[in-house]
Amino acid sequence: MAEAVADAKKEKISTWRALGLALTNKKTGFMALFGFAQGLPPALFLGTLYAWLSEAEVDLETMGVFSLVGLAYAFQFLWSPLLDKVDIPGLRRLGKRKQWIAPMQLIVGIALLIMSFLDPGSALGWFSLLAAIGAFASATQDIAINAWRIDVADETATLDILSTITQMGFRLAALIGGALGLIIAERIGWPQTYLIMGAIMLSIGIASLFAPDASVAKRSAATVAANEDEVAELYNAGEVTEKVRNRALLAVGLLWGWAIATVVVFMVRSMTATPETRPDVTEFTTTFGPLIVIATVVLPAFIAAWIAKQKREGTNIIVSAPGVGAGHKVKFTDHLYRALVLPLVEFVGRMGWSLVLILSLVLTYRICDSIWGVFAYPFYLGELNYTGDQVAFASKFFGVFAILLGLALGGWIITQFGRMFTLTLGAVLAAATNLLYADLAIGGELMQAGSDAIGFTALVNFIAGAFQMSEIDGLARLTFTIFWENLAIGIAGAAYIAWLSSIVAKKYAAVQYALLASLTLLVGTLGRGALGQMIEERGYYFVFIFTTLIGIIAVFLCLAEWYRESRGKKAAGIVALELGESAA
Missing domain, CATH: 1.20.1250.20 (MFS general substrate transporter like domains)
Known part of the structure; x- marks a missing residue:
């Protein structure tokens, strides 16, 4: 009995020690910073901004157009494949995720700073453009930060702790960008408030350069070559044939292309239409939102399940591939397949009916x-x-x-x-x-x-x-x-x-x-x-x-x-x- 109590006490101490080590880890600190960076832009572009526009006597119909920037957060998954497979020229040495995180944070900061020098009453067009750019950059950094959290988690800074810290940073930023932003604006004005918020985002963007990344090694020509070899593995024995891959890629590409075109056309129509002919954002979200999700998630999942079944049953697969493997010259369609289709094939194949x-x-x-x-x-x-x-x-x-x-x-x-x-x-x-x-x-x-x-x-x-x-x-x-x-x-x-x-x-x-x-x-x-x-x-x-x-x-x-x-x-x-x- 005494031994059981001692073991329980030991376990309790070890749990608290593990929690303490996680909270003092460098990755946890940057996770809090990144969570804050995720929460601040939505508060400023989708919430607090409307108070500034109201004070500037901007009409409600025009404010409705600004709500379009929220589509960047709702449909951010449409460009998420780019962040997994595309490197930004000149920035790949920062790391797989940081090359997207830091620049996007700097873009958000610059957008907020420029907005602070404009009058929404006389420069509404620039305001809407900057808000759209800022929201797109913010949604993009969200994709990269979510992937960064998964990549850098380890036995000390566990995925559970990092996920909790993310939400805490996000909620704190929402409070500062929302309620505190209103209080500050009452005392020093909206331009000065957005100037402060922009400076905060710029500071975070600079600090992000020093964050640990999923890949400690610098991105180099050897790393790019390794990626080419990884794509070439599609031609190894046991993989589905190129004909099957191209058919799947065409189907998924058409579905994703329709989804992206639908969102872009709606945004252009809304930005250029008169208040009387302007389409309703809520109606678009409720009507086309489910169709976009079906086109980009549900139907591609069925296609991925079909490919996984082909591999499992040995149908339409490469039986032997002599001379194909490392160093194989891959095609552009192979990169597209790896970006759009392969993530779903992996997920469906791993989970099965689960x-x-x-x-x-x-x-x-x-x-x-x-x-x-x-x-x-x-x-x-x-x-x-x-x-x-x-x-x-x-x-x-x-x-x-x-x-x-x-x-x-x-x-x-x-x-x-x-x-x-x-x-x-x-x-x-x-x-x-x-x-x-x-x-x-x-x-x-x-x-x-x-x-x-x-x-x-x-x-x-x-x-x-x-x-x-x-x-x-x-x-x-x-x-x-x-x-x-x-x-x-x-x-x-x-x-x-x-x-x-x-x-x-x-x-x-x-x-x-x-x-x-x-x-x-x-x-x-x-x-x-x-x-x-x-x-x-x-x-x-x-x-x-x-x-x-x-x-x-x-x-x-x-x-x-x-x-x-x-x-x-x-x-x-x-x-x-x-x-x-x-x-x-």
């Missing part, structure tokens, strides 16, 4: 908070009749703190109990917090009682009084509800990003992660129209009960994925044991 479970979990895990998030402010301000100051106090002050606390707690739980336990716990909490809102929708008596019982009400009233807020009656139960929901979002977010990063292959990290991430909020986005109608017909209370039930689906999928992973690890352990015994 891909159905994985995609189901990706589509449903974040649905609880994503599907109703757009209705949050109508619920707070219209249904519950809270003031804007009260909502800002609860969601920005306490809410952001709760998310950061949840991320930190989630990182600790992952270290202590494992990734899948935390992922499942996050799904349970995300579903359960909808019940808190259900109580709030019918008066919030339970929320008020809970807040009173733990002294939360006294704390909220004290802080609100310090800020000289009036009409603080009922503020505690709103803040109490938002606090626990955001805490759950933080825990779930830490686990989800870690899990998503763990199932992609390092070799194709940029493409595979971008594709999976694009699906995360798809169901929530598509379901908002139906949810809005449901709110009108049945009320918020019914909707929150409904979203709770939806969240339970993700819980069961988490349990199934947990079982799948544990079974895979057990099978791998048995194989390793048998190999060890045979070697002995």
Whole structure:
């Protein structure tokens, strides 16, 4: 008994030591910086900027055009293959990921600096162009940073810890670029605020040059030659024939080409049309968004599954390839196939039928908070009749703190109990917090009682009084509800990003992660129209009960994925044991 206690204590100490080593690692520090760099541009291009435009008396129709920059984040996976397989001339020596991260951060910083010297009232065209360039560069650095996190993770700076740190940096940047940006602008003006934010991004871009990269060795002619040899492996025995590859490439190329052309045409139409003929962004996203995902993810996945089946069954494969291999002269189509098709072939071939479970979990895990998030402010301000100051106090002050606390707690739980336990716990909490809102929708008596019982009400009233807020009656139960929901979002977010990063292959990290991430909020986005109608017909209370039930689906999928992973690890352990015994 004493030995068991001693072992448990030892394990606890080792866990804390591992966490301490991870948090003091150089990679973890840069991960926090990169997470901050990911969170700041969206806040400035998609949120705070509208306050500046409103102050400059820009009309709402024109502001709607600015929302087009959000398409860069929604469809960033369309150009993700470039980051995996293309080097920037003159910058390849920085490293595989840094050659994209640092320049994109500098471009964002320069765009913000130039915007600070312009007047949105008289230079709106330049404003829209700079916002589009900045959003595109920001979305591109997101692809590279997500791949960098997967590449550099090791036994000290684990993937779980790096994923948690990413989210913490992102949320902190959103707070600084959003709420703090508004406060600063009230005191020194919008141009000076954007000047400061641009200088911050430039500083981060310069600091990124000193970050460790996936490849420590300098990029050289030998490295490029090695890539050529890797492509030449497509001609080795056991690979599908060139004819099959070209057919698959043509099909996938046409699908991706249609998707890219659709987005570009829509943006050009929106930028050049009059307010009366301008297409609706929301309608485009809900109508063409699913079609673009089907064209770039679903159908190519079927094509990849077909190729994997060909290789598995020995059909349409190269039987022998004398003289082909290292040093083989590859074709341009081989590079395209390796960039567009091979990442999906690898993923489908590795996952098999488990891909159905994985995609189901990706589509449903974040649905609880994503599907109703757009209705949050109508619920707070219209249904519950809270003031804007009260909502800002609860969601920005306490809410952001709760998310950061949840991320930190989630990182600790992952270290202590494992990734899948935390992922499942996050799904349970995300579903359960909808019940808190259900109580709030019918008066919030339970929320008020809970807040009173733990002294939360006294704390909220004290802080609100310090800020000289009036009409603080009922503020505690709103803040109490938002606090626990955001805490759950933080825990779930830490686990989800870690899990998503763990199932992609390092070799194709940029493409595979971008594709999976694009699906995360798809169901929530598509379901908002139906949810809005449901709110009108049945009320918020019914909707929150409904979203709770939806969240339970993700819980069961988490349990199934947990079982799948544990079974895979057990099978791998048995194989390793048998190999060890045979070697002995």
